[in-house]
Amino acid sequence: MRKKSLTLLSDGKLFRKENTLYFENAQGKRPLAVEGIYDIYIYSHVNITSQALHYLAQKGVAVHFFNHYGYYDGSFYPKESLHSGDLVIKQAQHYLDFEKRLKLAKLFVIGAAKNMERNLARFGAKHKFDELLEELDGCGKITDVMNVEARIRQEYYALWDETLPESFKIVKRTRRPPQNEMNALISFLNSRLYPAILSELYNTQLTPTISYLHEPSERRFSLALDLSEIFKPIIADRIANRLVKQGIIKKEHFRGDLNGVLLNEEGKKTVIKAFNKEMEKSVKHPKLKKNVTKKRLIRLEAYKLIKHLVGVQDYEPLVAWF
Amino acid sequence: MESYPETHLLIRGVEINYLFICKTKLWYFAKGITMEQENEYVDLGKFLHERSYFGEEKEVQIGPIKIDFVKKGDIIEVHEVKKGKSMEKAHEMQALYYIYYLKRHGINAKAVLNYPKLRETKEITLDGREQEVEEAINEVEQIKALSKPPEPVKTKKCKKCAYYELCWV
Numbered sequence: 312m313r314k315k316s317l318t319l320l321s322d323g324k325l326f327r328k329e330n331t332l333y334f335e336n337a338q339g340k341r342p343l344a345v346e347g348i349y350d351i352y353i354y355s356h357v358n359i360t361s362q363a364l365h366y367l368a369q370k371g372v373a374v375h376f377f378n379h380y381g382y383y384d385g386s387f388y389p390k391e392s393l394h395s396g397d398l399v400i401k402q403a404q405h406y407l408d409f410e411k412r413l414k415l416a417k418l419f420v421i422g423a424a425k426n427m428e429r430n431l432a433r434f435g436a437k438h439k440f441d442e443l444l445e446e447l448d449g450c451g452k453i454t455d456v457m458n459v460e461a462r463i464r465q466e467y468y469a470l471w472d473e474t475l476p477e478s479f480k481i482v483k484r485t486r487r488p489p490q491n492e493m494n495a496l497i498s499f500l501n502s503r504l505y506p507a508i509l510s511e512l513y514n515t516q517l518t519p520t521i522s523y524l525h526e527p528s529e530r531r532f533s534l535a536l537d538l539s540e541i542f543k544p545i546i547a548d549r550i551a552n553r554l555v556k557q558g559i560i561k562k563e564h565f566r567g568d569l570n571g572v573l574l575n576e577e578g579k580k581t582v583i584k585a586f587n588k589e590m591e592k593s594v595k596h597p598k599l600k601k602n603v604t605k606k607r608l609i610r611l612e613a614y615k616l617i618k619h620l621v622g623v624q625d626y627e628p629l630v631a632w633f
Numbered sequence: 634m635e636s637y638p639e640t641h642l643l644i645r646g647v648e649i650n651y652l653f654i655c656k657t658k659l660w661y662f663a664k665g666i667t668m669e670q671e672n673e674y675v676d677l678g679k680f681l682h683e684r685s686y687f688g689e690e691k692e693v694q695i696g697p698i699k700i701d702f703v704k705k706g707d708i709i710e711v712h713e714v715k716k717g718k719s720m721e722k723a724h725e726m727q728a729l730y731y732i733y734y735l736k737r738h739g740i741n742a743k744a745v746l747n748y749p750k751l752r753e754t755k756e757i758t759l760d761g762r763e764q765e766v767e768e769a770i771n772e773v774e775q776i777k778a779l780s781k782p783p784e785p786v787k788t789k790k791c792k793k794c795a796y797y798e799l800c801w802v
């Protein structure tokens with residue numbers, strides 16, 4: 312059985328009775344086959360019993376929580392079950408050896424830039440970041456790498472903006488709180504993507520707290536931030552672009568708030584549905600010569616990182632061919 | 634009984650098995666880079682260390698091998714039920730390693746390979762094969778000592794291997 316992500320959007324209670332996990336909401340009580348659950352995303356008010364959490368920990372299921380606005384709050388990340396002392400050491404080595412760290416940091420930015428280029432070509436605003444990438448090449452500090460990355464992103468948003476409908480311009484990429492619809496949409500999607508990456512890392516021996524582009528102190532699971540550079544354009548941005556250009560997400564899916572512009576309940580549901588569907592879509596992998604889901608691409612990226620760390624094969628970030 | 638662990642017996646049966654299947658897989662596995670499917674493997678040494686089993690009927694599934702801890706006369710039988718003979722060498726050597734292991738702990742054992750489909754059984758005893766096991770142990774240790782995994786080689790086995798994506802992505 313292929314395990315699936317479970318998203319909870321309605322208020323209720325998650326509990327365990329004997330060897331079954333139940334979700335109870337206004338509609339009634341529904342048993343959940345824990346063996347079929349890959350991870351859980353909770354957007355609503357859910358009471359979880361400690362027995363339920365024990366059970367999920369035992370089964371290695373991570374639970375990700377989102378706040379009232381639909382933004383990521385935190386995860387219940389069960390005690391890691393997959394250990395490799397050797398790999399932890401290699402991961403740390405690549406952080407401590409500055410040249411090694413810089414190399415990886417740049418690779419994440421290169422991957423991100425290439426995927427942004429790929430998007431722009433699809434969105435109808437063909438562009439190459441050659442100059443900025445050349446500048447990146449000469450960077451000798453992580454902060455400089457970060458800086459180039461920010462400028463690439465700025466340019467990307469400006470170009471993408473030209474293709475967007477008038478009412479969904481990004482104009483100025485704002486966060487916390489987003490000040491317009493497109494920003495709210497992108498932030499919401501990125502917020503959903505990050506824990507999905509975390510779930511993939513959980514299923515490998517990589518330690519999510521050791522990262523290269525982002526400082527390990529920045530966020531607890533900063534390696535997921537590194538990887539999200541690669542996946543934000545090919546997953547989150549593409550969904551956002553499609554949803555507004557096809558008119559699936561409209562102005563009425565948002566509401567104003569003291570906290571800026573936010574998706575309303577209907578909007579959140581629509582976006583989550585689109586996200587879940589997108590993650591299950593497959594593409595033919597040119598190297599593996601088989602179909603893999605978008606979600607699996609994240610795992611494969613983790614594998615490539617493992618191979619880089621153990622010295623088998625230099626990491627080459629995923630550049631979307633699809 | 635000799636005390637556990639003895640350094641030269643610190644390798645696990647499944648590592649002997651992997652030696653005859655794929656050395657790349659062996660390296661990754663030995664370094665703790667396992668795939669979900671591998672997580673169920675029990676370590677015989679740990680099992681013997683943690684539990685007393687004599688006088689009880691006990692079965693333990695160790696990777697593809699089932700050890701039947703029924704004392705038959707004076708001998709413990711390591712049973713293995715197999716579909717076909719494709720992984721024969723790997724399984725046989727793993728069983729042989731267990732017999733060798735048990736002998737080092739003063740326990741006499743033999744292995745019985747069962748091929749229900751072929752209506753065949755095959756008995757394996759250690760007699761005269763110590764050296765073969767020791768060579769395998771040495772080779773496992775050499776591979777584990779490598780700083781990176783041996784180059785993967787694409788074979789028919791890869792298709793069904795849990796490491797396929799890791800090796801070939």
Ligand code: SF4
Nearest residue numbers: 655658785791794800
């Ligand atoms: S995929 Fe092939 S080369 Fe890689 S570990 Fe498996 S059998 Fe060995």
